[in-house]
Each structure stands twice: as C-alpha cells, then as structure tokens.
Amino acid sequence: MMDSFKDADLPRKLDNLVRLGTVEEVDCGMAKVRVKTIGNILTDWLPWVTARAGENRSWFAPSIGEQVIVLSPSGEIAKGIVLSAIYYEKHPLPEGSKEEVSSFVFKDGTIVYYNRNSHKFTVSVKEEGMLVFTVDLMRIKG
Numbered sequence: 364m365m366d367s368f369k370d371a372d373l374p375r376k377l378d379n380l381v382r383l384g385t386v387e388e389v390d391c392g393m394a395k396v397r398v399k400t401i402g403n404i405l406t407d408w409l410p411w412v413t414a415r416a417g418e419n420r421s422w423f424a425p426s427i428g429e430q431v432i433v434l435s436p437s438g439e440i441a442k443g444i445v446l447s448a449i450y451y452e453k454h455p456l457p458e459g460s461k462e463e464v465s466s467f468v469f470k471d472g473t474i475v476y477y478n479r480n481s482h483k484f485t486v487s488v489k490e491e492g493m494l495v496f497t498v499d500l501m502r503i504k505g
Contacts, residue, residue: 376438386429411445
C-alpha cells in the first residue's frame with residue numbers, strides 16, 4: 364500500500380522539478396517572491412537567486428510580471444528557488460544587445476551601458492534624475 368502512494372507521488376514531483384512562471388508578488392524585506400506557474404499554481408514565498416550573496420553582494424529584486432523558472436530539486440515547490448529572468452514579449456531584450464555589450468535598462472528609461480570592445484562606459488539618466496558619485500578622500504593614496 365505504501366509503495367503505491369510513493370509511485371503516485373512521483374509524477375507530481377517530477378512535474379515540479381522545473382516550472383516556468385511569472386512573479387506575482389515581491390517581498391524585498393525577505394528577498395522572496397510568489398510565482399504563478401504554468402498550471403495556475405501560486406507558490407508560497409520562495410527565495411530568488413542573485414548574482415552575488417557573500418561578502419560582495421548584488422541587489423536586483425524581480426519585478427511583478429517577470430518571467431522566471433522555479434527549481435525544486437526535491438520535487439516540492441515549497442522548497443524551491445527562483446531563477447530570474449527570461450526575456451519574452453512583455454519584457455524583450457534591451458536594444459543594441461550584443462556579445463560585447465553589458466547593460467542595465469531601468470523602468471524609467473535610465474541606462475547603464477558598457478562596450479568591452481570600445482571600452483566605452485555610458486550612463487544615461489532619464490527624467491529628473493541625478494547622477495551621484497561619492498569618494499572617501501581619506502582612503503585615496505597617491
């Protein structure tokens with residue numbers, strides 16, 4: 364009897380290993396999101412993967428509507444992690460995307476752009492934005 368229950372649970376766990384979905388809710392304080400996956404399943408709060416999370420840290424919270432992948436190595440969605448981000452119609456590639464270019468395009472139109480071939484670093488701040496550089500002069504040695 365117990366083996367038949369385990370066998371019946373196996374297809375569900377396999378289906379849950381990798382699921383596509385979109386971000387429905389974001390909790391920046393917990394660094395977690397809720398994702399609506401294919402099959403209309405709304406996950407519990409899951410952590411998202413970031414570029415760096417050690418002594419050096421990065422911060423890019425996923426946005427609502429962003430397409431993501433939920434990885435659940437145990438087959439249990441409640442224990443999953445969220446990998447962002449996948450380009451799609453609603454949020455396509457940034458203009459001018461090429462292998463030698465790294466860029467960040469923000470919702471307000473601000474762009475940070477670096478071309479490794481030409482060694483050109485460009486920051487374009489939109490609307491009534493401001494660009495601020497802070498330097499600790501006490502630490503600069505010549």
